[in-house]
Every structure is written in C-alpha cells, then in structure tokens.
Amino acid sequence: MTEHDSPDATASGLPRRRLFQGAAGGAALGALGVGSAWGLGAATGDTPVADKDGIDLTTQHPFYDEVHPAGVQTPPQRYCIFMTFDMTAGTTATDLQSLLARWSAASAQLMAARPVGQVRPTSDVGVGRDTGEALGLDAAGLTVTIGLGTGIFDHRFGLANRRPHLLNALPSLPSDNLDTASSDGDLSVQVCADDPQVCYHAVRNLARMARDVVQTRWTVMGFGRASAGKGQQTPRNLFGFKDGTRNISTPADFDRHVWARDAGWMTGGTYQVVRKIEMNIEIWDADRVSDQEHIFGRGKSEGQPLTGTAEHDTPRFAEKAKDGTAVIAPTSHIALAAHENNDGIKILRRSYNYTDGINRFGQLDAGLLFIAYLNDPGHFVRLQRKLGASDLMNEYIQHVGSGLFAVPPAPKRGHYVAEELFRH
DSSP states (O other): OOTTSOOSBOTTOOBOOOEEEHHHHHHHHHHHHTTSGGGHHHHHTOOOOOOOOEEETTOOOOOSSOSSOTTTSSOOOSEEEEEEEEEOTTOOHHHHHHHHHHHHHHHHHHHTTOOSSOSSOSSTTOOOSSOOTTTTOOOTTOEEEEEEOGGGGSTTTTOGGGSOTTOOOOOOOTTBOOOGGGBOOSEEEEEEESSHHHHHHHHHHHHHTTTTTEEEEEEEEEESOOSOOTTOOOOBOTTSSBOOTTOOOSHHHHHHHTSOOSOGGGTTOEEEEEEEEEEOHHHHHTSOHHHHHHHHTBOSSSOOBTTOSSTTSOOOTTOBOTTSSBSSOTTSHHHHHOGGGTTTOOOEEOOEEEEEEEOTTSSEEEEEEEEEEESOHHHHHHHHHHHHHHOGGGGGEEEEEEEEEEEOOOOOTTSOTTGGGGOO
C-alpha cells in the first residue's frame, strides 16, 4: 500500500471512510434561524451566508515526490497547530539529520492516516510508539510542513556555509511587542487538518519522537482558515472581516512570489514568516462598524472595497469622496498592503485565528496566527514596516510572537526533508 492509497479500515477494524458535508449542516442551521432572534440579520441587511464547503475527511495529500512542500499551496484546512523547537545542547549534525529523517518518515505515515508505530506494544511492559488518539480517523487532509530557523546555520552543525542567503533574522519592526518565549526556534512544524484531533495527534507524536534531541519552544493552535483556497469562501478573522480576498491563488503568482528559484538545495521550497498577532477584541467590539470599515477599507458584511459593491471588486485607491478625502483611506489596512501600492509585492497568507482563553486582565486572549509564504522575506519586512508604522488597525493589535524559517522542497521517496543540505 502506498501513501496515496486511502485505507478503508484500521487494524482494529473500525470504519475509516466518512464524508462530512458542511453544506447540509449549514442549511439546517439556516432553517432553524428563520423566525428566530438570530434571523434579525435578514432585516438589517447582514444576510447570513451558509457554509457551502464540503469536507471529505478521506482526503490525503502526498508527502514525497512533489515539486513543492505540502501545506503551502494545499487548500487551507480548518485547523492548524504551529510549533517550534530548539535543538538541545550538545546535539550534532548527525542528530539533526536523524531527526529530519524520522520526521519525514513519520509525516508520510501520518498524512496517509497511519500510526507512526505500534499503539499496543507486544510486551506488557512496552511503551506504545504511537499515542493512538487518531486510530479510526481518516487523514482529514493532513499536511506537515517542516521549516529550518536561522539557528540551524550557526556554529553548532557546521552548516553556516549552506545557509540560504535570504534567511536572516527579521529586523525589529514598528509596533513589535515581541515575547521571546513566543518567538524564533531552530525548527518549525506546521500541521494542518480538517479534524482537530488528527491535527493534534500529528504534532504530539512528532514532538514525542524528538524528545531526545529537541525542546519545544512555543506553539499556537489555530482554527477557522483565515486564508481563501480554491472553491472556498473567504473566511473571516476575529474582527469579523473577510481575510484573504486578494490572496495569491494562481500558479503564475505562486511561481513569481512564493517558490524559491535558483536557490541551490532550497529550489522549489519557500520561506515561512510566522507572527502571533494579539487582537484587542473587547475594544474593537465597542467601536462603530463604520469606523471598523474605515480601518479595513472594506465593508464588513460583504467584504467589498469601499469603492465597490462586491468582494472581489478591484479597489480604486484614487477615488475621492465629495469632501475631497479618499474613499479608501491611505492608511487603511488594504491600502497599505495592496500590491498596487508596493511595487507589485504579493505574499501568500495561510493564517488562522487562535484563542488562548482569558488573559491576566480577564479579557479574551485571542488573535491571528499569521503565516505567510514568500520567496523573499524582505518583501514581508517592507510591507510590515508600512503597516506597523501607519496602519489604522494598530490601535487594536500588537505583534507578540515572530519567526522566520526556510522550508525545503518536498523530498523524494526514500529520502528526507533537507537531505541536500548535508551534502557538502
């Protein structure tokens, strides 16, 4: 059986093929809303939109033999766990190679809905090699994406001369309020799936099998897909606005803006920028919606630019109101981030909402796990310098975590992630 096969049953005989249709659930909820208090939106023009996404939990994505790494161009799944690790003191280049090889083999197993080892050992005193909470569950579109931080290329592993020339620590950026406990790391693992338990099982077991050589550094659990994929509606962030309307979607834009080219062992890979952005939700919720729309430059219900009527209308940044002011404020979020105003720069956003419960002030501790993929991290720095200095949204957000990682291309079967890195 190959990783492309879709197993019909687990070793325990539990059924493995299931199809969950979100459209049916959305329609049922819509019907229940008619005539109820929740139906008031129709009278106010805030028409609820049913979730038309169908989720096939049997979906599997290949880990090996692809041109590019999984979890980047893959349609965004509903859940994400992002975790970073530091190599422990005294580990060697051989330890790092072994870890990447073990993670590669395990990732292929997990993405094929298989355990990474025996759940029930043959010996009564044995410890299971897989924790077992995903037995009986399908792959749910699981992807594992492994990144290398700048620390991998310091003096410890003899790889300094192999560092991708664009992989440098991000500079200090305007509006940064970074927590070192939620920043950086030698290695990153992004795990995404349409089933939260499949997602958690994968990252748990990858962390578990590496305990002898790494320490976990920071993690964020995301939900909701804050980035649009093919056939998906544009999801909303926790401010209630559509997020990802103008995201990269065409193969030509992926080639131009995302995939590294002529980059030696990194050719076909990309760079991963991760930011943990805290949102002051209570303050935002007390603001007028008209002001929120001014800050974004878009309508809240439909997501249309303030110069248009439909979500995907092209913003007209030069259009003036009767009083002579710009309809879309030059310091609105979409104006500052638009490729038209940044020499054509585009980045792939593959972000998720997150919540960490309640903070020390008794307020919601939540925000955006911003993940971007691009072939030049300098493009993110350029955009964030503008946004961090002038974005009207800065009153309501702060960047509290940060990281930059090089994501190698997918390995060939029988090989492992970043194997070319060790070939001097």
